[in-house]
Amino acid sequence: MSDVQKKTFVVTRFDPDRDQVPKTQSYEVPVEPDWKVLDALNFIKDHIDPTLSHRWSCRMAVCGSCGMLVNGEPKLTCKVALSSYGDTVEVAPLPNFPVIRDLVVELDGFMEKFEHVKPWIIRAKERAVEDGPMRQSPEELEEFKHFSMCINCMLCYAACPVVANEPEFLGPAAIALGHRYSLDSRDEGAGERNRIFRGEGTVFACSYANECSEVCPKNVDPAAAVNQAKLKAVIDWAAGLVLPRRAEE
Amino acid sequence: MKRLLLKVEPILWLLFGQGILIGTLLLTGWVLVLGIAAPLGVVDPISYARAHDLGASLIGRLVLLALIALPLWKGAHHMRHVFIDTGGGDRDATVAPLLYLLAAAGSLVAILAVVRL
Numbered sequence: 001m002s003d004v005q006k007k008t009f010v011v012t013r014f015d016p017d018r019d020q021v022p023k024t025q026s027y028e029v030p031v032e033p034d035w036k037v038l039d040a041l042n043f044i045k046d047h048i049d050p051t052l053s054h055r056w057s058c059r060m061a062v063c064g065s066c067g068m069l070v071n072g073e074p075k076l077t078c079k080v081a082l083s084s085y086g087d088t089v090e091v092a093p094l095p096n097f098p099v100i101r102d103l104v105v106e107l108d109g110f111m112e113k114f115e116h117v118k119p120w121i122i123r124a125k126e127r128a129v130e131d132g133p134m135r136q137s138p139e140e141l142e143e144f145k146h147f148s149m150c151i152n153c154m155l156c157y158a159a160c161p162v163v164a165n166e167p168e169f170l171g172p173a174a175i176a177l178g179h180r181y182s183l184d185s186r187d188e189g190a191g192e193r194n195r196i197f198r199g200e201g202t203v204f205a206c207s208y209a210n211e212c213s214e215v216c217p218k219n220v221d222p223a224a225a226v227n228q229a230k231l232k233a234v235i236d237w238a239a240g241l242v243l244p245r246r247a248e249e
Numbered sequence: 250m251k252r253l254l255l256k257v258e259p260i261l262w263l264l265f266g267q268g269i270l271i272g273t274l275l276l277t278g279w280v281l282v283l284g285i286a287a288p289l290g291v292v293d294p295i296s297y298a299r300a301h302d303l304g305a306s307l308i309g310r311l312v313l314l315a316l317i318a319l320p321l322w323k324g325a326h327h328m329r330h331v332f333i334d335t336g337g338g339d340r341d342a343t344v345a346p347l348l349y350l351l352a353a354a355g356s357l358v359a360i361l362a363v364v365r366l
């Protein structure tokens with residue numbers, strides 16, 4: 001007796017040269033019990049329809065490139081087992097992003113958002129090489145470690161209701177990344193980032209929906225980062241009222 | 250208006266945050282004890298005179314003000330975001346001030362009420 005079972009995949013197709021609007025196409029796929037959603041898409045591409053375009057690379061939930069909407073939910077397709085779905089599985093590109101083709105979305109705008117939060121260690125004065133490495137205790141590392149586990153899979157942007165309405169919103173992953181650096185004991189740039197976070201379309205545009213943390217495949221909890229960043233930005237603002245202004249470059 | 254809203258956002262957010270704290274913890278307990286448990290006789294009701302004395306002390310007045318005013322700000326801020334999330338983002342500059350104005354008016358009434366206790 002074979003373990004092979006048939007499932008129908010309803011896949012969103014879009015060819016910018018030919019289509020005005022996306023359409024769906026169904027494929028019957030013989031699936032193995034241990035397959036992930038991505039295995040089925042690869043099967044379609046290799047054996048049924050080579051024109052299907054989708055993005056993937058590591059197949060182990062590390063590279064973050066295989067994010068898609070599976071039965072209406074943003075998922076890493078290499079991580080979710082097909083066995084958790086019924087006989088029909090719908091696969092569509094991540095919402096809130098322009099579609100390049102089929103299941104492949106444009107991520108330039110997403111990448112640009114990361115630059116805004118200055119995701120690097122900012123020092124008032126560069127450390128000389130002779131000064132040796134900057135040491136960090138395990139406790140200090142623990143402060144931000146989980147926020148640094150993001151793989152830029154964009155699922156949080158696909159799930160965020162604020163991004164859906166305001167494409168300019170800095171968004172969960174970028175804010176979590178900025179906050180991660182502000183929490184780093186080696187960093188001295190929290191003040192700069194707090195000013196950025198008090199700007200338009202950043203932390204205060206968040207409407208506490210928590211969808212980002214619900215869909216995050218790496219348990220980064222970006223919603224917590226956004227709300228901690230709000231508190232930091234507010235405390236920094238209040239401190240600016242009572243303390244003499246720090247020199248701004 | 251957008252710029253002004255952005256400028257006062259830290260204040261709005263602080264009022265909202267405190268509103269959540271007060272609204273979900275204290276106000277719920279307050280309503281449960283004084284509004285439900287006491288009338289049902291589950292806990293001993295306190296006399297009007299005693300309740301008045303408690304409320305009219307300085308701390309009592311502050312607690313009452315916080316209990317009434319902060320959840321109003323929390324509600325206004327939440328409703329603003331619900332409005333934005335349901336597609337009203339482009340009218341935020343009109344809706345947000347209205348909601349906050351309502352919260353401010355309610356707070357003013359609350360201040361007058363606790364002062365005159």
Ligand code: FES
Binds near residue numbers: 061064065067077
């Ligand atoms: S293929 Fe790399 S995360 Fe899925």
